[in-house]
Amino acid sequence: MRSSSSIVLVAIAILTLVATWISLPSTFLNIANAKDELYVRRGLDLQGGLQVVLEARPPEGMSVDGDVLSGTRDTIERRVNALGVGEPLIQTRGNNQIVVELPGLTDPEAAIAVLRQTALLEIIDTQGQFLAVGTRVNTSLGPAEDTASSAAPELGGTPEATLPADPTPQGDSTPATEVTPVPTPEPPPAVLGPTYTTIVSGRDIVDAFPTQSELGQIVVGFELRGDAADRFFDFTSQNVGRPMSIVVDKTVINSAEIRDAISSQGTISGLTAQEVRDLSLQLKSGALEVPLEVVQSRTVGPTLGQDSIDRSIVAGIVGLALVAILMILYYRVPGLLSVVALLIYASLVFSLFKLIPVTLTLAGIAGFILSIGMAVDANVLIFARLKEELRTGRSTKAAIEAGFNHAWPSIRDSNISTMITCVILYWFGRYVGASIIQGFALTLFIGVIVSMFTAIIVTRNLMRVILNVFPIRNAWWLGVEREQATGLGD
C-alpha cells in the first residue's frame, strides 16, 4: 500500500510538472521549440473578430444538398485563406448553412463582401501550359483582380507587376437594394500575363460525381449542357495531349492532360480518392453558383476582448483564493491537501486546453472557474465521509479508505448527470453562435472529468502518503472536534 501510493505520487508529480510546463507561457523553458504550437486559442469574444452564418439561397427550381454545401464551404475556405486570418473556422451546419469564424479580423465589412460572392468556376484553355494548382490567372470572363480574394497572389510562373485595378463586385446576384460597393481596402495587384480563354463555366455543368473508370480507377465524372458540350468537344479534339485547367475564382484548382475528345460526358483521372471527392464537390457547387445570404453575424472589437481577459483572470484568482481559505479553515489538513489537489487540477485543465486545443471564450472561462467550485465538491464529499468515519471511531488510515470508497458512488453519479447536460449543451451550441456556448460546454466537461481524477487519485494518494510520513494522532487536524470524535448519536 505504502509503496504503491508513493509510486502513484511520483507519477502525479511528474504529470503535474509536465502540465505546469505546458500551462506556463510559451516563452518559459521552450526546449527545442516544443511549445511553439502550444498556446491558448482565444475565441472571438476574447480577441475580437467576426463570426458569420451564411445561408444558401438557391434560385427557384434549384436545390442545395450536402455535396453542394461542402463544395461551397471549400471555396469559402480558399477565400478566407487568401484573407490571411489566423485560425479561421469554417463549417457547414444543417443542410444549407455555413458558419465562418474569423478571429482577429479588423475589417468585417470587407470580409463579409468577400464571403458572399458567388464562386465562379471555369475550365480554361491554358495554351499548352501546365499551370500549377494555386496559380492565379486572368480569363476571358474577367481579370484576376475582380475577385476580392486575390490578396497577395505571389505564385510561381506569374511575373510580378501591377495593373490599374478596377474592383467591381462580380457575380453578385442579390437584389439591388442590398448591393453595396465592395469596400476592397487596397486593390491587390493584378496578375500580369496572358488572358486565357474560358471554354466552359460553372453553369454549363449539369452534374459531377465520383465514379469508376473502365480500369477500376476512381475518377471524377462530369456532364455538360448541349451547347457547352459542342464547344468542349471542339476544344478537346484540337488539344489532345495538351493540358487544361479548372479554375475557381481565378485560382487554378486542378490541371489535367486532355487524353481524348470529350463531348457531353467526360472524366478526370489520375487523382487520389480525396482529390476526386473534393473536385467533384467543387464542380457540383460551381455548377449551381449558389447565392449566399448573411443570416447571422457577430463582430467583437479587440478592446472588449482584452478587458474581458483581464477581468476574468482577477475573478479566477479571487475565486480560487476564497475557496482555498474556506477549505483550509473547515477541513484543516485534508483541506490543505485538497487545495494542493486543486492547484494540480487547475494546471491539468489548463494544459489540456492548450493540448486539445480548446478555444477559450468568456463563457468558457466562466465554465472553468465554475468547475473549480465543482471540483471542490468531490473533495468535500470525501472529507465529509472521512469525518463521519473518524467519528465512528475508526483509525485514521481505515477512515481515509472508507471515506473514499463510500464517497465514490455519489461523485460518479452526480458528475455523470453534469456530463449529460454538457453533451446536450454542446449540441445546442452548434446551432447558436457556435464557439461561445460550445466553449462553455467543453470546458465544463473537461473540468468535471479532471476533477474526478484529482479527487480520487491525487487527493487520496496525497493523504495516504502524508499520513504515513506524519501520522496524525489528534483528530482536530482532520477537521473533527474532540468531543465529536466519539461517534454520531444515532
Next chain:
Amino acid sequence: MIDLVSKRYLFFLISGIILLPGVVSLVFNGLAFGIDFTGGTSWELQLQQRVTTAEVRDVLSEFERGDSVIQLSGDDVVLIRTRELPEGSAEKQEIAAALQERFGEYEELQIATVGPTVGQQIRNRAAIAVGLASVGVLLYIAWAFRNTNNPLLYGVCAIVAMLHDVLLLVGLFSILGWVANVEVDALFVTALLTVIGFSVHDTIVVFDRIRENLARRVAPTFAETVNYSIVQTLVRSVNTSVTVVLTLLALYLFGGASIRWFVLTLLVGVIAGTYSSIFNASQLLVAWENGEIQRLFRRGRGPEPRARTA
C-alpha cells in the same frame, strides 16, 4: 437530530411563495426575448463623449429606428438593440456616419445580427435542449437507482426539483425583463442548462445517501431514513454550494460586464438547486411513499392507501 421531513409542507409552501412573483410576472409580462431568439441587431459603441439615450434616439429616429432599445453603461458606452441591421448594408453605413457626425469618432465594441428565421431555429433548439436534458437525466437516474423499489420515482422527483429551479430562473428573468430591460438570450439558456446539471448533481448526492441508508436499514420508516440522509449530507450540500457561490461571486464582482447576467443566473440557480435538493426532491419522495400525492388525485374515490415504508 433535526426533523426536516415532518416539516415538508412548510418547505413546499416556501418554494411556492418564492416562485409566485415570477410566475405572476410570467403570466402578465411573459419573457423579453433578445435578438438571439427574435432576430435583430445588438450594437455596442464606445463613444468619446458623454451622451444621453435621448440624443442617441434622436439620431436613430432619422432612420425610422426611434423605437430601438437604447441603454447606457457608464457615461459613454451605448448599447443599441434594433431590428435587423446587417453588417455591410448601406443603411448601417449611413447610421454609422450620422452617429459619427453627432458624437465624433467611436469604437465599435461589438455588433451582432441575427436573422428572424435563425432566431426561430435557436428558440426551437433551446426548447429541445432543455427537454432532452430533462429526459436524459431522468433516464440516467432511473438506471442508477435501478436497485431500489421505485427507480422512476427518484428520477421524477429530481426532475420536479430541477423544474422548480428552472421556473424560478425563468420567472426571475421575466421580472428583470420588466423592470431592468434584461433580455433572455442564448447565454441564459446555457446558464439554465448548467443549473439543470448542478441541481440534479446535488439531488443525486442526497438520493445516493438514501439508497445507501435504505440498504443498511438505518431507520424503521422511509421518512426517518430520508431525514437521516438529508441531515448527513446537509453539511456537504451547504459547503459545496458555498464554494461554488464564492467562485461565482468573484466572477460576478470582478468579471466582465458582458457575462454579468449569465453569472447572476448561475448564482441564483445554484442556491435554488441546493435548496430544492434538500427541501423539495427528498421530501417529495416521502410524500409519494406515504401516498400523500396519490391521495391528492384520488380524493373521494375508495379508501385511502395505507402509508407504507420502503
